[in-house]
Amino acid sequence: MAVSDVTTSDTYAVSxxxxxxTRLLEDERWLAFVLLLPTLVLLGLFIAYxxxxxxxxxxxxxxxxxxxxxxxxxxxxxxxxxSIFRVAVWNTVVYTAVTTVFKLALGLxxxxxxxxxxxxxxxxxxxxLLPFIIPTVLSTFAWKWMFDPTFSVINxxxxxxxxxxxxxxxLGDPSLALISVIIVNIWRGVPFYAISLLAGLQTxxxxxxxxxxxxxxxxxxxxxYVTWPLLLPVTMVVVLFSVIQTFADxxxxxxxxxxxxxxxxxxxxxxxxxxxxxxxxxxxGAAISLAMFPVLLVVVIxxxxxxxxxxxx
Amino acid sequence: MIEGAxxxxxxxxxxxxxxxxxxxxxxxxxxxxxxxxxxxxxxxPWSAPNYAPFWTAHPTLDHITYLLQETLFxxxxxxxxxxxxxxxxxxxxxxxxxGYALSRLKFRFAGMLGTAIFITYLVPQTLLFIPxxxxxxxxxxxxxxxxxxxxxPTFLIPFCTWLLMGYFKAIPRELEECARIDGAARWQAMLxxxxxxxxxxxxxxxxxxxxxxxxxxxxxxVFLSSPAQKTVPVGVTSELxxxxxxxxxxxxxxxxxxxxxxxxVYSFFVEHYVAGLTGAVKG
Numbered sequence: 001m002a003v004s005d006v007t008t009s010d011t012y013a014v015s016x017x018x019x020x021x022t023r024l025l026e027d028e029r030w031l032a033f034v035l036l037l038p039t040l041v042l043l044g045l046f047i048a049y050x051x052x053x054x055x056x057x058x059x060x061x062x063x064x065x066x067x068x069x070x071x072x073x074x075x076x077x078x079x080x081x082x083s084i085f086r087v088a089v090w091n092t093v094v095y096t097a098v099t100t101v102f103k104l105a106l107g108l109x110x111x112x113x114x115x116x117x118x119x120x121x122x123x124x125x126x127x128x129l130l131p132f133i134i135p136t137v138l139s140t141f142a143w144k145w146m147f148d149p150t151f152s153v154i155n156x157x158x159x160x161x162x163x164x165x166x167x168x169x170x171l172g173d174p175s176l177a178l179i180s181v182i183i184v185n186i187w188r189g190v191p192f193y194a195i196s197l198l199a200g201l202q203t204x205x206x207x208x209x210x211x212x213x214x215x216x217x218x219x220x221x222x223x224x225y226v227t228w229p230l231l232l233p234v235t236m237v238v239v240l241f242s243v244i245q246t247f248a249d250x251x252x253x254x255x256x257x258x259x260x261x262x263x264x265x266x267x268x269x270x271x272x273x274x275x276x277x278x279x280x281x282x283x284x285g286a287a288i289s290l291a292m293f294p295v296l297l298v299v300v301i302x303x304x305x306x307x308x309x310x311x312x313x
Numbered sequence: 314m315i316e317g318a319x320x321x322x323x324x325x326x327x328x329x330x331x332x333x334x335x336x337x338x339x340x341x342x343x344x345x346x347x348x349x350x351x352x353x354x355x356x357x358p359w360s361a362p363n364y365a366p367f368w369t370a371h372p373t374l375d376h377i378t379y380l381l382q383e384t385l386f387x388x389x390x391x392x393x394x395x396x397x398x399x400x401x402x403x404x405x406x407x408x409x410x411x412g413y414a415l416s417r418l419k420f421r422f423a424g425m426l427g428t429a430i431f432i433t434y435l436v437p438q439t440l441l442f443i444p445x446x447x448x449x450x451x452x453x454x455x456x457x458x459x460x461x462x463x464x465x466p467t468f469l470i471p472f473c474t475w476l477l478m479g480y481f482k483a484i485p486r487e488l489e490e491c492a493r494i495d496g497a498a499r500w501q502a503m504l505x506x507x508x509x510x511x512x513x514x515x516x517x518x519x520x521x522x523x524x525x526x527x528x529x530x531x532x533x534x535v536f537l538s539s540p541a542q543k544t545v546p547v548g549v550t551s552e553l554x555x556x557x558x559x560x561x562x563x564x565x566x567x568x569x570x571x572x573x574x575x576x577x578v579y580s581f582f583v584e585h586y587v588a589g590l591t592g593a594v595k596g
Contacts, residue, residue, distance in 0.1 A: 025500050026498060029418075029421070032418040032423070035418075036410070036411050036426065038407045038411075042403075046445065047436060049448060051444070053444040054441055057443065109329070116326065124330070127334065128337055129587075130341060130576070133586070134341070135528040135530075135575065137528075137550055138567070139344075141549070141568050142341070142568060143340060145343070145347060145559075145565065146340065151356065187336065187337065187340075190333075195591065199591035244435055248440060250439045250530070250531050268439070273442075277443070282443060293440065304428065
């Protein structure tokens with residue numbers, strides 16, 4: 001360590017000797033502790049602690065202003081017999097499954113289109129992300145106005161094209177309302193899928209495509225045997241992220257239908273909000289939210305295992 | 314570019330791409346037209362003569378004036394701006410330090426802590442909002458901007474940490490070692506050598522965090538109650554609708570104006586935003 005001998009007279013070295021704190025921070029373990037402290041405090045106070053508190057709440061009969069006492073699994077038992085809760089569970093599953101399939105298919109299609117070279121590509125790509133970056137609640141209001149029972153521009157267009165004879169009640173009809181919400185979710189999610197998958201596509205060496213083409217592979221075969229397997233890791237991560245977000249979605253339903261008509265479009269989160277905040281049954285609201293946890297846990301574990309597998313490959 | 318005849322190019326490229334662009338952007342066009350259309354035209358029946366839904370012959374600024382003068386819209390804008398900037402700065406500070414520690418220092422539990430932070434990244438806001446409202450109230454933060462400034466970092470820090478870890482891992486160790494041989498303390502090497510190199514990553518994380526804070530809805534809806542404290546998404550939702558009556562003109566004007574700050578930031582940093590988005594996914 002001849003070099004360090006030369007620099008002992010340097011101001012840095014002197015300062016190391018002068019302040020014990022600086023010397024302490026030379027130890028990697030202490031430095032790591034200090035650097036991680038703000039993060040651990042914030043996440044501990046506002047994630048870990050509320051989580052414990054949520055579990056606690058869900059086994060009491062607390063209401064707004066009433067602390068409540070221990071009732072065991074009663075809240076969860078009530079949920080099993082709650083027909084609105086069962087509808088909400090079914091809706092959440094359908095909502096997540098249907099939107100994910102469409103977002104993936106359309107997003108992949110859009111990514112493949114954008115992966116070609118054409119004039120105005122950067123411009124198009126920037127504009128296409130707008131549905132994803134504009135505040136969801138605000139753009140959802142534009143959709144609510146487009147779905148208006150009397151003044152819907154969609155109905156007007158379909159009517160003028162001669163496709164419908166009477167107005168479609170997009171949000172007022174229980175079976176149509178969920179479809180309308182699904183449409184808006186797909187609209188909002190496709191740009192995210194497209195841009196993420198496009199980033200994945202751009203890491204694939206184009207020479208592989210050329211090689212397959214020279215070997216006589218048709219465009220469809222080139223996609224299925226070359227592009228798709230190479231894109232799969234990115235696709236998996238994008239899908240798992242999106243599944244979590246969609247499963248726990250709140251804003252779209254809150255703005256478009258508020259869970260109605262007749263509680264037909266509730267998801268876990270909107271029903272938890274209605275019971276916990278709207279009605280003030282805190283413990284039951286907390287129980288509904290927590291009922292999402294097992295599903296989310298499975299998705300997170302799949303994701304962790306997948307990432308670990310990809311990293312060790 | 315695309316092989317084959319001209320019609321194939323149209324069928325397989327131009328038409329689908331135009332359809333995508335049209336569908337994705339039409340709601341925004343509709344927002345703009347509605348915001349400047351007079352009420353008399355907005356609520357005109359289909360059978361009326363000269364019914365033209367896609368444009369207006371008499372644009373008006375009435376809705377925007379109403380929004381700015383008769384509602385608290387400008388207050389909501391300032392609230393949201395303050396909250397978003399403060400939450401972003403806190404998250405960047407924590408994310409930078411934590412990201413550095415997790416990617417470049419050796420200590421026990423490093424892997425475990427990294428996984429724990431990744432898991433909190435995946436916790437959706439809707440899982441914890443009811444107990445969290447209790448916690449916020451117990452800390453006497455309810456109905457103040459701090460309720461959001463301190464809770465938004467719970468989903469921003471994990472994201473910033475994760476994104477910045479990627480940037481730090483890519484910086485060669487030799488750079489840091491050189492500085493240490495020259496006598497720099499560990500924290501000095503971190504502050505003066507590593508952080509400046511990671512500036513593009515910091516910018517991406519910051520922009521992404523800012524848009525996420527601006528868009529956040531459920532925490533703002535539950536933790537704030539007085540109209541003067543609200544953020545744009547919540548204010549527009551709760552204060553521009555009286556009972557069952559929707560003021561569509563001012564609602565759309567509010568949606569439009571409320572989107573401008575994010576759209577503005579986004580338009581200047583598209584590349585950084587995309588880097589943040591894709592970095593967040595790939596980890």
